[in-house]
Every structure is written in structure tokens, then in C-alpha cells.
Amino acid sequence: MLVTEKQYVQWLEKENGKETLRHARWLSANNHQPPERIVVVDDTTTADEAYRLACAGTSMLWRGDFHNGRQLLQAINRRIERTNERSEQRKRKKAANKNKSESDHNQLPNLFHQQRQMQAQRSRLLSRLLLELDADYVSKLRRAPDVNAACMAAFGELNDEPCLLSLRDLQGALGAAQWRKKGVTIENLGLSIYPHYGVFAPTRNEYVQLLLDAPLPKACDVAYDIGTGTGLLAIILAQRGVGQVIATDLNPRAIACARDNFERQELSNIQLQQTDLFPTDAPPANLIICNPPWLPAKPSSPLEYAVYDANSTMLRGFLQGARQHLSEKGEVWLILSDLAEHLQLRTREELLGWFVDAGLTVKYRLDTKPKHGRSQDENDPLFAARSSEVTSLWCLVSTSYEP
Numbered sequence: 001m002l003v004t005e006k007q008y009v010q011w012l013e014k015e016n017g018k019e020t021l022r023h024a025r026w027l028s029a030n031n032h033q034p035p036e037r038i039v040v041v042d043d044t045t046t047a048d049e050a051y052r053l054a055c056a057g058t059s060m061l062w063r064g065d066f067h068n069g070r071q072l073l074q075a076i077n078r079r080i081e082r083t084n085e086r087s088e089q090r091k092r093k094k095a096a097n098k099n100k101s102e103s104d105h106n107q108l109p110n111l112f113h114q115q116r117q118m119q120a121q122r123s124r125l126l127s128r129l130l131l132e133l134d135a136d137y138v139s140k141l142r143r144a145p146d147v148n149a150a151c152m153a154a155f156g157e158l159n160d161e162p163c164l165l166s167l168r169d170l171q172g173a174l175g176a177a178q179w180r181k182k183g184v185t186i187e188n189l190g191l192s193i194y195p196h197y198g199v200f201a202p203t204r205n206e207y208v209q210l211l212l213d214a215p216l217p218k219a220c221d222v223a224y225d226i227g228t229g230t231g232l233l234a235i236i237l238a239q240r241g242v243g244q245v246i247a248t249d250l251n252p253r254a255i256a257c258a259r260d261n262f263e264r265q266e267l268s269n270i271q272l273q274q275t276d277l278f279p280t281d282a283p284p285a286n287l288i289i290c291n292p293p294w295l296p297a298k299p300s301s302p303l304e305y306a307v308y309d310a311n312s313t314m315l316r317g318f319l320q321g322a323r324q325h326l327s328e329k330g331e332v333w334l335i336l337s338d339l340a341e342h343l344q345l346r347t348r349e350e351l352l353g354w355f356v357d358a359g360l361t362v363k364y365r366l367d368t369k370p371k372h373g374r375s376q377d378e379n380d381p382l383f384a385a386r387s388s389e390v391t392s393l394w395c396l397v398s399t400s401y402e403p
């Protein structure tokens with residue numbers, strides 16, 4: 001997930017009363033470029049000052065108490081939210097004046113892009129509060145927690161180099177370590193899945209029931225799970241009695257994570273391949289399942305590759321290639337939400353056209369309505385789209401095969 005090429009930062013800092021040029025390795029989970037300007041700040045820095053510096057493009061190296069640093073970050077976040085709210089209100093007013101007849105619904109694609117821009121800007125500003133960790137990922141700040149294990153899991157060995165990273169990225173690593181320890185409960189399966197840092201966590205798992213409800217093809221000796229993430233869907237197939245499951249993912253972290261989850265479930269009939277879409281040297285599949293990233297938009301960081309799929313590249317590649325990997329009466333189960341359609345990023349006709357172009361016919365479709373918090377939040381600017389969202393399991397068969 002991190003840029004493999006090492007990057008370094010330098011800054012001036014007073015040591016024993018003398019200005020000294022310091023340098024360290026730069027770590028960024030979001031591939032943010034190393035900061036150009038760094039000033040040293042501490043408990044005497046006010047939230048307004050820090051917010052102003054962040055907005056001016058200056059990064060701040062925190063030398064105060066660890067918990068005060070966390071509070072400062074929250075205070076910066078509140079200021080960003082207030083500014084964003086004001087800007088959203090202004091934009092809505094302007095749009096309403098411009099075209100009074102234009103409904104909220106017609107503004108959804110713009111709102112979606114504006115929201116993403118705001119999130120990206122928020123992430124940039126919050127990432128300007130930095131911490132230094134030594135080569136063993138130890139922070140020398142007062143009241144600093146032990147972050148070694150979480151950082152090792154997220155960023156790997158530092159090889160004897162101290163590093164600078166944003167407090168926000170450190171919090172991401174600590175949060176991921178908690179999930180990995182506690183797991184995500186998948187209620188309808190009665191098991192927990194343990195996501196690793198940088199791997200899609202199945203917290204919104206309404207589609208699991210669809211996978212349990214869909215009847216398996218009559219003969220189901222071999223199945224593929226394309227884009228396995230934590231391995232959740234492959235585990236469901238193995239538990240439903242599929243003889244051999246081959247799971248793939250492009251992301252090496254997902255492969256390690258899925259392996260961990262298969263071992264925890266003591267499942268030995270699932271093989272893993274780190275590859276683009278379909279496995280190589282594999283027997284034809286009676287069933288191929290895929291839960292691709294749902295939204296056709298450009299990922300803005302490595303962590304977003306499981307959610308956004310620029311130009312629907314993965315989805316279209318999956319559909320185009322599926323038929324040639326299917327056994328004669330094989331089935332494709334595509335798990336897809338129609339949120340992209342409500343946001344007017346893709347049309348239903350386009351999707352159906354891609355099925356036809358790939359030589360696939362719809363055998364049946366199972367639907368479910370998401371119940372997660374954001375679908376019920378009327379204050380969410382995208383509420384009109386989120387509240388109408390339906391997640392489907394599309395069962396597709398080869399067009400030449402008439403059941």
C-alpha cells in the first residue's frame with residue numbers, strides 16, 4: 001500500500017539551543033507527498049493557529065503530549081467541518097437560485113463529486129499534523145501508547161530509520177489493529193472475520209444473506225471468488241459445501257488477510273492467488289462470484305481501491321472474462337449495489353449492455369435493502385441516493401447455455 005520507493009523529509013529544529021537540520025523517512029498511507037514546509041508545534045499551539053497553518057499548506061511536527069495532539073487533531077477537524085458546512089449551504093443556495101426547478105435528485109452527481117473533493121481536502125489538512133517515531137516505531141511523546149505492533153502490521157519494517165508520519169495515519173493503523181484483534185461479527189454466519197490494515201472490511205454485510213439464499217448450481221465442485229478481500233465470500237462457499245474454492249485478489253494485503261481468515265476457520269480447501277481477476281492454471285468453475293468495488297470513480301488513495309473502480313474497469317474486465325472460465329452449466333454471481341445508478345454514475349442499461357456484450361444472460365436476481373446508518377441519515381447530502389439503494393446478487397449464465 002505504501003509507495004515502495006523510500007521518501008525522506010527534512011526540517012529545522014532547535015536542539016540544545018541550536019537550530020539543527022533533521023531528517024527522517026516519510027510514511028504516508030494515502031500516498032501524500034512529503035511535506036515541503038514543517039514547523040515544530042507543541043501544547044502551547046492553539047487550534048486556530050494549527051488550522052491556519054494547515055490551510056496555508058504548512059505541516060506541523062507535534063512535540064507536545066500525545067493525548068493533547070489527538071485533541072488538537074479533533075479541534076482541526078471541527079473547524080474543517082464548520083467550513084465545509086458553510087460551503088455546502090452556499091453551493092446549495094446558489095444551485096437553487098440558478099435553477100429553481102432542478103430537484104436535489106438532478107444534482108446528485110455534482111454532490112457526489114463535491115463530497116469526494118471535500119473528503120480529499122479534509123484528509124490533506126488533517127494529515128498536516130505529524131509525529132516522529134524512532135526506528136522501532138516508538139514515540140517519545142508524553143503519554144504515548146505502544147504503537148509498535150500496529151505500525152509493523154500497517155507499514156512493515158523501518159530498517160533502522162526513524163520516520164515521520166501523520167497522526168491521522170497512525171490512528172488508522174491503531175484502528176486497524178483493533179479490528180484485526182476483535183474481528184467483525186458476521187451475524188447470519190455466526191462467525192467473525194478479521195480484516196487486516198488496508199483490506200476491505202465487510203462491516204456492511206447485507207449481501208451475505210443473498211449469498212446464503214442463492215441456490216448453488218447442481219454440480220458445484222469448483223468455485224472462484226474474484227477480489228476476495230478478507231476471504232468472507234470464499235468462506236461462505238466452502239461452508240456451503242463447494243469442494244474446491246480458488247480465491248484471487250490483486251492486493252497482497254488481502255491475500256495475507258484471507259489466508260489468516262481461512263486458517264482461523266480451519267478451511268483447507270481454499271486456494272489463494274495474487275493476480276488480476278481470474279486464477280491461472282485452474283480448472284473451469286461451476287460458480288464464479290465477485291463483489292467488485294461498487295462505484296465507478298477514480299480511487300484517490302491505495303486504501304480506496306476496494307471501493308472505487310475507475311471507469312468500471314474491474315467490473316467490465318470481470319464480466320468480459322467470466323464466460324471463458326465457466327464450465328458448461330456454470331453460473332456467475334455478481335454482487336452489486338445500484339448506488340452508482342442513483343448517483344447517475346452508471347445506468348442500468350449500461351450494466352445490462354455489458355452482460356450482453358460478455359455473452360451472459362440473467363437467470364435470476366436476488367435483492368436486499370441496506371440498513372446501515374448512512375442509508376437512514378436524512379442530513380447526508382446524498383440521502384436521496386442512499387435511501388433508494390438496493391444491493392443485488394445477479395445470477396448470470398452463458399448465453400449459449402439455455403437452462
Ligand SMILES: C[S@@+](CC[C@H](N)C(=O)[O-])C[C@H]1O[C@@H](n2cnc3c(N)ncnc32)[C@H](O)[C@@H]1O
Nearest residue numbers: 200227228229249250251276277291292293306
Ligand atoms: C468490494 S471489495 C470485496 C471484498 C470481498 N469479496 C467482500 O465481499 O467482502 C473488492 C475487492 O476486489 C479487489 N480487486 C480490485 N480489483 C481487482 C482485480 N483487478 N483483480 C482482483 N482483485 C481485485 C480489491 O482489492 C478488493 O479486495
